[in-house]
């Protein structure tokens with residue numbers, strides 16, 4: 001499978017290069033060729049920079065093996081020093097990522113960021129869990145898809161000044177979808193939709209594959225509550241304990257501890273449990289609940305990675321659970337607070353608010 005190619009999908013038969021207005025067509029052409037150049041330079045940099053893959057050959061072969069067993073093909077996984085990741089993203093024109101970024105799938109490569117602190121705490125488990133998640137993002141036939149709808153083209157024509165700013169920084173892949181809406185004072189504003197589905201899918205792939213590899217992390221005893229910096233909190237429920245899915249009193253949602261990225265038991269009397277959690281795990285549990293309500297939904301998502309049109313079947317299933325639910329989920333942003341809201345919506349729509357969440361344990 002060729003994954004390093006940049007694909008542009010043109011909605012409703014309009015090829016942007018053939019836009020009736022030559023000025024607009026020219027702008028599109030410039031934008032696309034600039035972008036192709038950046039992608040090429042990014043790939044050349046990543047492929048020629050000494051990577052750390054040889055140190056984690058065991059983990060990487062587990063990742064490749066588990067995807068192959070599921071018939072899912074993935075982009076190359078590259079483990080880099082943090083400074084090389086930062087440089088690669090700069091070359092590729094991605095938004096700057098914060099220090100706690102652990103990995104990214106972009107421009108045909110699944111990059112894993114070798115953060116020394118996390119590596120010190122979790123070792124190879126850290127690489128494995130990140131590589132599984134990032135590879136989950138890369139399971140689609142084309143690296144990137146960019147959609148231009150008729151409406152978008154109309155907006156672009158009317159507000160050309162805004163095009164450069166928004167479109168050129170937007171990286172669309174997987175289930176993500178770029179769209180415009182009318183914001184304040186009738187001005188168009190750009191959005192990337194479906195972040196809940198894309199992150200939830202990649203992370204659920206990670207959770208499933210870790211379980212298949214028998215690499216379930218050591219499950220924490222009891223439970224652990226992680227407050228969000230933007231309000232709300234997530235309770236990871238381990239062995240010997242259950243918790244209601246929605247705990248209204250404490251503004252909290254519960255998730256089985258198997259969804260944690262990494263856990264490490266105390267190594268001495270003075271030590272404590274170390275855990276690594278992520279926002280996508282909240283969305284991943286949401287997708288599990290949707291799949292429980294409509295069995296086959298996750299399988300349809302996997303199918304949609306090969307045939308993006310099949311995502312319509314996923315939407316149909318979600319709309320059958322509760323009309324309007326898809327639209328609400330599709331608009332959530334990539335934050336712990338928004339993903340928690342998504343999980344709460346799903347719990348409400350499936351009547352599972354009081355479901356007792358627990359862990360199967362070791």
Ligand SMILES: [Zn+2]
Pocket residue numbers: 133134137199202280
């Ligand atoms: Zn992700």
